[in-house]
Amino acid sequence: MADSKHPRNEHPSTAVLTRGFDPRLSVWSARPAVFRTSTYVFPTPEAAERAFDITSGREQLQPGENSYLIYSRFNHPNAEILEDQMVPIEENAEWALVFNSGMAAIMTALLSVLKPGDSIVYTMPLYGGTMNMMHQLMEPLGIHTRAVAAGHSEELDEAILGTPNLRAVLIETPANPTMRMTDIRRATLTAARLDPKPVVMVDNTFLGPVFQHPLTLGADLVIYSATKYLGGFSDLLAGMVLGRDAELRKGMFGHRGMFGNILQPDECWILDGRLPTVSLRMNRQSKNAQRIAESLVHRAEIRKVYYPTLFDEPEQIRIRLSQCDYPGAMMSIDLRGGKPAAFEFLRHLRVARNAVSLGGMETLVCHPKTTTHSASPPEEMELAEITDGLIRISVGVEDWRDLLRDFEHALDTIRPKLEEAGVLSAETSAR
Numbered sequence: 001m002a003d004s005k006h007p008r009n010e011h012p013s014t015a016v017l018t019r020g021f022d023p024r025l026s027v028w029s030a031r032p033a034v035f036r037t038s039t040y041v042f043p044t045p046e047a048a049e050r051a052f053d054i055t056s057g058r059e060q061l062q063p064g065e066n067s068y069l070i071y072s073r074f075n076h077p078n079a080e081i082l083e084d085q086m087v088p089i090e091e092n093a094e095w096a097l098v099f100n101s102g103m104a105a106i107m108t109a110l111l112s113v114l115k116p117g118d119s120i121v122y123t124m125p126l127y128g129g130t131m132n133m134m135h136q137l138m139e140p141l142g143i144h145t146r147a148v149a150a151g152h153s154e155e156l157d158e159a160i161l162g163t164p165n166l167r168a169v170l171i172e173t174p175a176n177p178t179m180r181m182t183d184i185r186r187a188t189l190t191a192a193r194l195d196p197k198p199v200v201m202v203d204n205t206f207l208g209p210v211f212q213h214p215l216t217l218g219a220d221l222v223i224y225s226a227t228k229y230l231g232g233f234s235d236l237l238a239g240m241v242l243g244r245d246a247e248l249r250k251g252m253f254g255h256r257g258m259f260g261n262i263l264q265p266d267e268c269w270i271l272d273g274r275l276p277t278v279s280l281r282m283n284r285q286s287k288n289a290q291r292i293a294e295s296l297v298h299r300a301e302i303r304k305v306y307y308p309t310l311f312d313e314p315e316q317i318r319i320r321l322s323q324c325d326y327p328g329a330m331m332s333i334d335l336r337g338g339k340p341a342a343f344e345f346l347r348h349l350r351v352a353r354n355a356v357s358l359g360g361m362e363t364l365v366c367h368p369k370t371t372t373h374s375a376s377p378p379e380e381m382e383l384a385e386i387t388d389g390l391i392r393i394s395v396g397v398e399d400w401r402d403l404l405r406d407f408e409h410a411l412d413t414i415r416p417k418l419e420e421a422g423v424l425s426a427e428t429s430a431r
């Protein structure tokens with residue numbers, strides 16, 4: 001559906017509105033039609049034969065040739081429109097593929113690259129669902145998995161260079177929920193020393209596509225849970241993979257058709273209307289989060305605020321400055337007083353809501369140890385610094401002053417209990 005009259009050198013915020021959708025193909029409507037059909041009619045049997053040859057990859061489209069669509073499990077106009085609009089938003093991307101969830105995107109990326117006997121190296125912690133996929137899907141299939149703690153560049157180099165049959169490296173940065181960062185450029189340079197080079201994939205859900213650009217740092221694939229910032233309104237599930245290499249796209253396109261996990265037309269239509277505002281939303285959310293994080297850092301009830309502008313390790317600061325444009329809207333706070341304090345804090349919030357997920361307009365707050373990360377074994381929990389007092393916050397677009405007041409009020413309510421328990425002296429809490 002790409003309209004070739006638009007030049008490719010437009011800036012992303014323009015291109016997202018000019019590419020992908022050609023009104024001539026939808027009776028000149030300003031917004032795309034939703035093509036709610038499972039199958040497509042062929043004008044001639046020859047067109048059907050040609051469409052199958054091209055979709056299966058047996059033959060290539062000739063310049064100027066339009067292929068006929070076949071069946072919506074392989075491809076449909078709303079997916080194509082959405083994919084064409086997403087490409088300019090992700091720096092250096094050549095193609096995009098949409099999936100019906102972030103997990104579907106990750107599974108398809110992994111299974112189109114890995115086969116039994118191969119190995120994958122990944123950073124720890126990963127999103128809980130991805131972690132389960134490693135242990136409960138990849139390992140039983142005979143794929144060797146090796147974890148490296150996020151932010152340990154030398155160990156990651158050693159794992160990449162020292163793991164036999166390495167075919168994939170999966171990096172999630174910043175890591176959930178403590179925002180620990182991994183150096184993408186260094187990992188891609190190390191991977192490039194191997195022949196064959198393993199496919200480097202980055203789960204860019206937390207900072208991308210606005211604040212972090214893995215394809216410019218040498219990564220092969222960028223993966224999103226589009227359920228989060230791309231969707232932006234906590235009202236749909238979707239996933240996306242972007243890359244540059246045509247062979248990788250071909251493998252994933254084939255697997256998506258096989259698995260049947262392409263995003264449905266209605267969801268594609270909703271999501272493509274959200275893309276033009278992703279940068280506006282993420283910038284506002286990041287500004288809100290930075291103001292709140294930097295205001296809370298002085299509170300005596302909090303042992304530590306995890307937020308990129310508040311990193312204290314020099315290596316973490318270096319990675320942040322080298323690969324992130326802005327700090328983003330995810331933060332965590334570790335409360336003194338453990339789980340009782342954390343639960344009390346959650347109970348007293350009035351603006352922020354106690355829910356998992358992230359990236360929506362509304363601020364969401366959760367207790368990782370008993371929710372998102374409750375399936376992790378204790379060693380993984382410790383490695384990921386998930387303590388009893390840890391609270392994860394996805395900052396929304398509310399007025400930051402109301403959010404700060406909400407958090408300060410909830411902290412005020414736990415202070416007397418902390419003083420009573422001797423965790424805080426009256427003096428420190430008066431700061």
Ligand SMILES: *Cc1c(COP(=O)(O)O)cnc(C)c1O
Pocket residue numbers: 101102103104127129130172176203205206224225226227228237238239
């Ligand atoms: C939510 C999330 C996923 C999974 O995405 P779904 O859309 O829920 O399937 C994967 N990775 C990260 C970092 C996430 O936050």
